[in-house]
Amino acid sequence: MTLWSRVLGSGGPRVEREGPGGENRATPGVRVEVQRLNKFFGAHHVLRDLDLTVDPGETFVIFGPSGCGKSVLLKHITGLLSPDSGRILVDGEDLGAGDGHRRFRLAMVFQSSALFNSLSVGENVGLWLKEHRICRQEEIARIVAEKLDLVGLAGKEATMPSELSGGMKKRVSIARALAVSPNLMLYDEPTAGLDPVLTEQIGHVIADLKRLKITSLVVTHDLNLGFAVADRLGMIHEGRLIETGTPAGIRATTNPVLKAFLSTQMKVLEGGA
Amino acid sequence: MNAIRERLERFFRGVGEGAGLFLEALYWCKAAPRNLDKIVAHLLQFGNATLPIASLMALFIGGVLALQTGSRLADFGLEGNIGGIVGLSMVKELGPVMTSLLVAGRVGSAVAAEIGAMNVYEEIDALKTLDINPVRYLVMPRLLASVIAVPALCMYVNVIGLVGAAIVSAVNPQIGVSPRLFRLNFQEVVKFGDILDSLIKSVVFGTAVALACCHVGLRTTGGPEEIGRAVTRAVVLSFMLIFVLNYVITRSLM
Numbered sequence: 001m002t003l004w005s006r007v008l009g010s011g012g013p014r015v016e017r018e019g020p021g022g023e024n025r026a027t028p029g030v031r032v033e034v035q036r037l038n039k040f041f042g043a044h045h046v047l048r049d050l051d052l053t054v055d056p057g058e059t060f061v062i063f064g065p066s067g068c069g070k071s072v073l074l075k076h077i078t079g080l081l082s083p084d085s086g087r088i089l090v091d092g093e094d095l096g097a098g099d100g101h102r103r104f105r106l107a108m109v110f111q112s113s114a115l116f117n118s119l120s121v122g123e124n125v126g127l128w129l130k131e132h133r134i135c136r137q138e139e140i141a142r143i144v145a146e147k148l149d150l151v152g153l154a155g156k157e158a159t160m161p162s163e164l165s166g167g168m169k170k171r172v173s174i175a176r177a178l179a180v181s182p183n184l185m186l187y188d189e190p191t192a193g194l195d196p197v198l199t200e201q202i203g204h205v206i207a208d209l210k211r212l213k214i215t216s217l218v219v220t221h222d223l224n225l226g227f228a229v230a231d232r233l234g235m236i237h238e239g240r241l242i243e244t245g246t247p248a249g250i251r252a253t254t255n256p257v258l259k260a261f262l263s264t265q266m267k268v269l270e271g272g273a
Numbered sequence: 274m275n276a277i278r279e280r281l282e283r284f285f286r287g288v289g290e291g292a293g294l295f296l297e298a299l300y301w302c303k304a305a306p307r308n309l310d311k312i313v314a315h316l317l318q319f320g321n322a323t324l325p326i327a328s329l330m331a332l333f334i335g336g337v338l339a340l341q342t343g344s345r346l347a348d349f350g351l352e353g354n355i356g357g358i359v360g361l362s363m364v365k366e367l368g369p370v371m372t373s374l375l376v377a378g379r380v381g382s383a384v385a386a387e388i389g390a391m392n393v394y395e396e397i398d399a400l401k402t403l404d405i406n407p408v409r410y411l412v413m414p415r416l417l418a419s420v421i422a423v424p425a426l427c428m429y430v431n432v433i434g435l436v437g438a439a440i441v442s443a444v445n446p447q448i449g450v451s452p453r454l455f456r457l458n459f460q461e462v463v464k465f466g467d468i469l470d471s472l473i474k475s476v477v478f479g480t481a482v483a484l485a486c487c488h489v490g491l492r493t494t495g496g497p498e499e500i501g502r503a504v505t506r507a508v509v510l511s512f513m514l515i516f517v518l519n520y521v522i523t524r525s526l527m
Contacts, residue, residue, distance in 0.1 A: 075398075078401070078402050079401070080398055080401060107402065107403075108398075108402045112395050114396050118387075128404070131405045132404070133307075180403065
């Protein structure tokens with residue numbers, strides 16, 4: 001039994017899918033291809049011919065200054081926004097085409113955690129399972145306990161979101177996302193508004209989840225987190241992905257815009273320390 | 274000129290969106306049986322929020338109606354007709370209108386604030402990424418609860434209002450109509466059709482209040498201050514809808 005099926009398989013049907021090339025893949029992750037994506041908000045051109053490829057099972061970190069279009073890109077991948085031009089393919093499936101029915105499972109961890117305040121932690125985590133009638137109540141309770149344990153919150157089912165700290169809310173949000181048994185996991189500023197200790201905790205959770213081989217896209221402006229969890233990183237500047245590479249490659253960049261951004265971030269971090 | 278055109282465009286867009294929301298909520302009523310827990314929870318919320326105030330409101334409205342009408346009728350020796358006159362006013366107009374206004378103020382405002390906050394804090398986006406339709410999950414249970422609760426509350430308000438009127442008619446020396454005479458006159462004047470009119474009005478008002486408040490909540494964007502504005506907008510819109518629809522229904526039921 002693989003780690004994936006042991007930890008996540010109980011949340012829904014086993015994922016053993018065929019890749020675009022016809023090969024059978026055991027990894028739950030999907031390939032994400034963003035092709036020449038453009039988005040305007042009024043006269044503001046937010047995304048400009050953005051191209052990006054994320055391999056199955058890869059953790060890809062997108063960083064860049066505020067307002068550069070990072071979160072807008074994630075909202076396009078979730079389908080919350082529609083592009084003005086360009087397309088997004090997930091395992092070869094065009095998200096803009098067809099009847100909206102997806103052959104893959106997607107989950108997102110929101111910047112604000114977006115927990116439902118009227119529901120307990122357990123109900124939040126089990127919401128997708130309950131609403132889609134994936135399994136019976138006892139099974140849902142078992143899966144919820146499993147996911148909460150995975151993010152270090154075992155036994156917190158009955159707690160209400162208002163009783164949780166910011167870091168705990170983020171972890172519940174991650175557990176809720178994991179309950180979907182996702183093939184693609186999106187994190188929107190997962191450490192925004194958290195102190196360094198909680199930021200480190202969330203970083204550990206995301207890094208720990210890499211073993212599940214879910215394709216993950218992490219949007220952040222926290223470079224420490226980015227370098228800690230990424231297989232590859234990419235910087236968005238003025239709506240374009242200007243550079244991608246491994247953490248070592250990004251550190252050794254010669255791109256002047258990226259270098260300037262990195263040195264500013266390092267100064268901020270040193271100043272903070 | 275441009276401002277007028279923009280306002281008109283906004284008005285018609287709002288009407289279109291409201292109609293779309295109504296049709297979508299109607300479509301999702303097919304999922305009502307497996308959302309019974311949510312519908313019952315909202316029904317209880319309606320009852321908890323409105324029953325005590327509705328009782329007090331109805332008792333005093335009935336009493337004031339009897340006081341105002343009874344004393345004038347007594348001047349002409351017609352006080353024996355008070356049961357029918359107060360009954361008709363209560364059942365055909367005041368019952369459904371006052372109940373709906375109360376529901377809009379007490380429950381509708383809370384619905385707009387709750388859904389508005391969910392929108393502002395990305396909870397509606399979270400629902401969508403979990404592939405849960407927000408209209409099915411949030412609007413349909415509230416709509417059905419409102420459609421059930423408002424007519425029930427309206428009948429309750431009618432009864433309490435009549436009790437208040439009967440008490441005042443009996444104890445006020447200027448009127449001096451016994452509860453038995455009050456009841457007999459009420460039964461003589463108020464027909465089953467009048468009660469049906471009351472029910473029809475309250476069903477329509479309940480639908481309008483739920484839809485208006487959910488619609489405003491779902492359209493709320495921005496920050497926390499927008500939630501406050503949304504609540505005001507939802508209550509004002511509900512009131513306007515109740516007054517306009519009241520005229521339309523009254524005219525068409527005549």
